[in-house]
Each structure stands twice: as structure tokens, then as C-alpha cells.
Amino acid sequence: MSLGALIKKDFRLVWRRKGQAFSLFAFGATVLLLFSFTARPATELLSLHGGGYLWVALLLATALLVNDSFVPDQEEGALTGLLLLPVPAHRLFFAKALANWLVLLLVGLFLLPILFALYDLPLKDTGGLMAALVLGTAGLVGPGTLYGAMAGIHRSGGIVTPLLLFPLVVPVIIASSQLTSLSLLGDPMGQAKGWGSLLLAFDAIFWSLSGVLFAQVVDD
Amino acid sequence: MTGVLTGHWEFVYSAFGLTGLSLLLYLGWTLKTWRAAELNKDG
Amino acid sequence: MTTSVKIGLGFLGIGIVLMGVGSYIGLVEAPPDRFMGDVQRIMYVHVPTAWNALLIFTIALGAAIGFLVTRRWGCDDWLQAQLELGVLYTALLCAQGAIWGKPTWGVWWSWDPRLTTTAIMLLLFAGILALRANLRRPSERASLASVATILAWITVPIVYMSVRWWNSLHQIQSTPKTVDAAMVLPLRMNAFAMLFLALGLTLLRARTLRLQRQALMAPLAASEESVDKSPEEGVV
Numbered sequence: 001m002s003l004g005a006l007i008k009k010d011f012r013l014v015w016r017r018k019g020q021a022f023s024l025f026a027f028g029a030t031v032l033l034l035f036s037f038t039a040r041p042a043t044e045l046l047s048l049h050g051g052g053y054l055w056v057a058l059l060l061a062t063a064l065l066v067n068d069s070f071v072p073d074q075e076e077g078a079l080t081g082l083l084l085l086p087v088p089a090h091r092l093f094f095a096k097a098l099a100n101w102l103v104l105l106l107v108g109l110f111l112l113p114i115l116f117a118l119y120d121l122p123l124k125d126t127g128g129l130m131a132a133l134v135l136g137t138a139g140l141v142g143p144g145t146l147y148g149a150m151a152g153i154h155r156s157g158g159i160v161t162p163l164l165l166f167p168l169v170v171p172v173i174i175a176s177s178q179l180t181s182l183s184l185l186g187d188p189m190g191q192a193k194g195w196g197s198l199l200l201a202f203d204a205i206f207w208s209l210s211g212v213l214f215a216q217v218v219d220d
Numbered sequence: 221m222t223g224v225l226t227g228h229w230e231f232v233y234s235a236f237g238l239t240g241l242s243l244l245l246y247l248g249w250t251l252k253t254w255r256a257a258e259l260n261k262d263g
Numbered sequence: 264m265t266t267s268v269k270i271g272l273g274f275l276g277i278g279i280v281l282m283g284v285g286s287y288i289g290l291v292e293a294p295p296d297r298f299m300g301d302v303q304r305i306m307y308v309h310v311p312t313a314w315n316a317l318l319i320f321t322i323a324l325g326a327a328i329g330f331l332v333t334r335r336w337g338c339d340d341w342l343q344a345q346l347e348l349g350v351l352y353t354a355l356l357c358a359q360g361a362i363w364g365k366p367t368w369g370v371w372w373s374w375d376p377r378l379t380t381t382a383i384m385l386l387l388f389a390g391i392l393a394l395r396a397n398l399r400r401p402s403e404r405a406s407l408a409s410v411a412t413i414l415a416w417i418t419v420p421i422v423y424m425s426v427r428w429w430n431s432l433h434q435i436q437s438t439p440k441t442v443d444a445a446m447v448l449p450l451r452m453n454a455f456a457m458l459f460l461a462l463g464l465t466l467l468r469a470r471t472l473r474l475q476r477q478a479l480m481a482p483l484a485a486s487e488e489s490v491d492k493s494p495e496e497g498v499v
Contacts (some may be wrong), residue, residue: 128461150394150407157397164411167383206414208313213410216331228302228366235305235362236286239312239355243460246351247275250467254268257474 001087006095012098013072020068021103024061028111031057036118050119051180055136055173058108062140063162065107066148069100074153079218089215097145097207104137121184128183128192135199136176142203143168146210149217168206175199271466278459285452293445302366307446309359310437311454315461316352317419319345320388324416328408336476337469339405342412344468346392348461352383368432376425377433384422387415401476 014021035053039045046053073079073096082092112129115121123129147165150156179195289307296303323345330338356395361371372378391411398404426435442450 075284111347146410146414150411154398154403154407156394156407158393160390160397163393164387164415166388168414182464205417209414213413215409216406219406224367226300228300231302231362232290232304235309235351235359236290238358238362239308242351242355242471246347247460247464250464250471254467254471257471257478260478261474 001082001085002090003091003095006087006091007098010095010099011102014103017072020065021106024065024103025107025110028057028061028107029114031060032114032118034109035064046119047121048181048185050115051119051184052173052177053119054108054111054115054180055177057111058104058137059140059166059169059173061107062104062144063165065100065103066141066144066165067151067158067161069096069145069148070152077080079153083218089218090211092218093145093149093211093214094207096149100141100145100148101138102220104141105133108133108137122186123184124186125183125192128187129180131196132176132183132199135196136172136179138203139172139176139199139206140165140169142207142210146214146217149214153218163168164207171202172199173208175202265470267466268470271463271470274463274466276463278456278461278463280460281366282389283454284309285449285456288452289449293449294443299367302363305359307449307453309356310450311457312352312356312359314454315457316349316356317423318458319349319352320384320416320419320462323349323388323412325421327412327416328396330405330409336401336405336473339401339408340472340476341465342405342408342422342470343395343472344410344465346388346395346412347468348464350385350388350392352457352461353381353388357381373432376429377422380418380422380425384415384418387418388412391415401480419478439485 032053035049035056036043036046039049070079073082083089116123144161144165147161150164151158151161175195175198179192179199182192182195286307289304293304295301308438322330323342326338326345328340332340357378360381364373364420365371368452395404395408398407426433
């Protein structure tokens, strides 16, 4: 089965479960709302920390997203059937990771208006903000999809995914929070490029490593 | 004593004590579970 | 007693004696540091813990790759033992660091690169122990833990290099050239002591885990055998 066909399958599954993507968006919006209570009475801090809060919301949403991203594949033994075909496991991984990436990216995009409205944020660099969203969400779902397979296929318990994923993606959270804040509040020192390169490197390393290791997770 | 920082032995002893005690506890638990596993094997 | 257990107990004996002598020299014989005073003596246990923690996680990486390549249960027993020990050593490392930080830096904890990366490493490997505890089937427990170990190991070189890559409050690695001779001896002795303790504990834990797994799988294997044998073969 070609990668294209697999991607089509996973995107169709996402479409069929639109409700889940919407729930994740509602979840992220709730997290952003909760953060706005933590800064009282110094609400001006919200505009300083808003970039970071967005990434914590997206990180929490990632754990929920990946944990049941393999559930529909297991209905009626579909995944077992797929594994019997001569398909390299990394293709299954990349198709699923791309679908998860799309969902998280959409959640992030739709959270932006809420972020601006709740925290009263300026926007200095739209391109930088988009780069942060694209690269940062990729960094979260890459290893996230691998751990999600552990939870979805092996029932490792929902709590294990955040336990393993959150510490691993600390560099992503740091870099994308910085990149987001710089694009919102301005980047007088020209630091954005460095954080962007760090994200790109993280994405490249963890997407390829997760792709290679995925075979070991589904084989057993 | 020429040190800028003098004394503070309580910190030194807590670091050594904590390390030694933790290692001993883990060692004790290791020996206990090992004995139990050997006995279990022999029925 | 099996050979591995005998060697393990021997290593533990060597480790305990070395640790006793090394710590005595470090606490009593060695001179206080010119700047740090007696608090510097914490280094005689802190630095050996750090070296061994990184070494143990690297052995864990070897065991993880070894399991994925060879599928030998021995690798998985070693992996579990190294994960436990590495988490223990790293937790101790953080605690010793905090005890050191209070009198010298004035704070128990600081968000400095070395401390932060070490804390991340500790949480990641502790997460793998949680993963193992949540999985029932020995084969999936071994594969998934191996995969997670390979991903988590990436933090080990980052912890090691953190003091060089970023400006850090934490001092950079010392070498015998930068340290007084009277300080090298207790440092070396405790380093080997903690290494022997780790190896001895690993051998004992690996033996225990092997026995426990065999006990778990024995009824399973027996039932599979009886299913495999067809009635014609005449099971009496």
C-alpha cells in the first residue's frame, strides 16, 4: 500500500471524527481561559506569557489527540489486517502522524483568535507566528504519535503518554513559546531564526527516529 | 581554614547519609526479592 | 547459587568496602577546598553519582538496542535493572545537588541548563518504569520500553554537554589536572565503588527478574504445550 493511500485513509478517519477535533479545540480554549484566571490581578502578565500558555494548551491537547488516534484503526481488526500486508511500518506511522499534525495545526489556528481576544496581544510578525505553529505542532505530534500507538494498541494506560511525552518535548515547548512570543511582541535581537532552526532540527530527528522505531511498537 | 565558606557539615553529612541510606534500602529490597524468587523457583 | 549471583555479591562487597574507605578519606583525610570549604566534600559523592548515572543509562541504551536486535530476554532483564538503578542514581544526584546548592548558591534549585536537563532525564526514565508497570505481556513490555529508552537516551549527551553548550551556574567537568591530588583519590574510589555497587545490584536484579518471568510464563508455556499436542500423539 502506498504512502498516499495510507494518508488518504488517515485523513478520511480524521474527517469522519470531526467531532473529536472540535472537542480538542474546545479543550484548548478552556485551558487558555483557565490561564487567564491564574494571573489575576496582574493581568498585564497575560500578554507577556500568552505565547507560552498557547503551547501548554496545545501540549495537553496533543496527549488527548494521540492517545486515541489509533482507536478507529483497531475496529474490526483493521490494523491487524494492515500489518499483514507487505507495508513497511514507517509508512503507517508517517500517514498517522501527518493526520495528527493536521488536526493539531487546525486546533492551534482556531485557538489564535481566542488567544488574542483573551490576552489582549499585539501581533508583530504573522510569518513567524505561522512558522512557530507549523514547526511546533510537528514537534509535538511526531513523538506523540509513537507514544499514542503504545497507548492505543497496547493499552499502556493513558497516563503513560504524558509521562513520556511531556519531558521529551520540553525543547519544543521552550522553542515554540519563544518563537511565538517573539512574533507577537517583537524580535529586536533577531533571535527568532535560532529558535526556528532548533525546532526544525528537533522535528527532523524525532520524526525520523519515531518512524524507524514504530515497527517495534506495532510488531509486538 | 582558608575557605570562604566554612563549616556547613550538616549539608555534607546529609548528602552522604541520604546516598548511603538510599543505596542500602535498594540493596535490601533487591536481596529480599531475590531470595523470594529463588525460594519460589525451588517450590 | 548461580555464577552471576556469586559475582554480583562479590561486586557488592567490593563496592561497600570501597565506598566506606573512599568516603572516610573524603570526609576526614582530604583537605577542605580553598573556596568552598568543607561543603566541597559533597563532590566526593555527587560526581561519582553523576558519572555512574550517565553510564547506567548508556548501558540501558545498549540493552534496549540489544533486545530489539536479538530479542533475548537477558537484555530485557538488564534493561529493567538499569532503568531502576539509573532512576535511583539520578534522583540521588538531584538531591545531592540541591543539598550542595543551598549553602553555596543560596538556593536548593536553580533553572540552570545542567539542572534542568538532568531533571528532564530523570522524569523521562521514571516514565519508562511507569510504562513497564502498566504493560502485562512480557514481550510488549520489553519492546515498548526499549523504544522509549532509545528516545530518552538522547538526553544523556545533552546533560553531559549542557555545561559547555550554555553558560551555566554549574561548573564544568573536572579532570585530574584541575583537581588537587589529595582530592582525586576519594573521588576515584567512590566512583569505582558506585560502579561496583551498580554492577552487583544489576546482576542480582537481572537474576530476580529472570526467575520472576519464568514463574510467570511457566503455566503459560505448559498450557501451550498441551494445546499443541494432538490427541493422536497420546498424552497420557
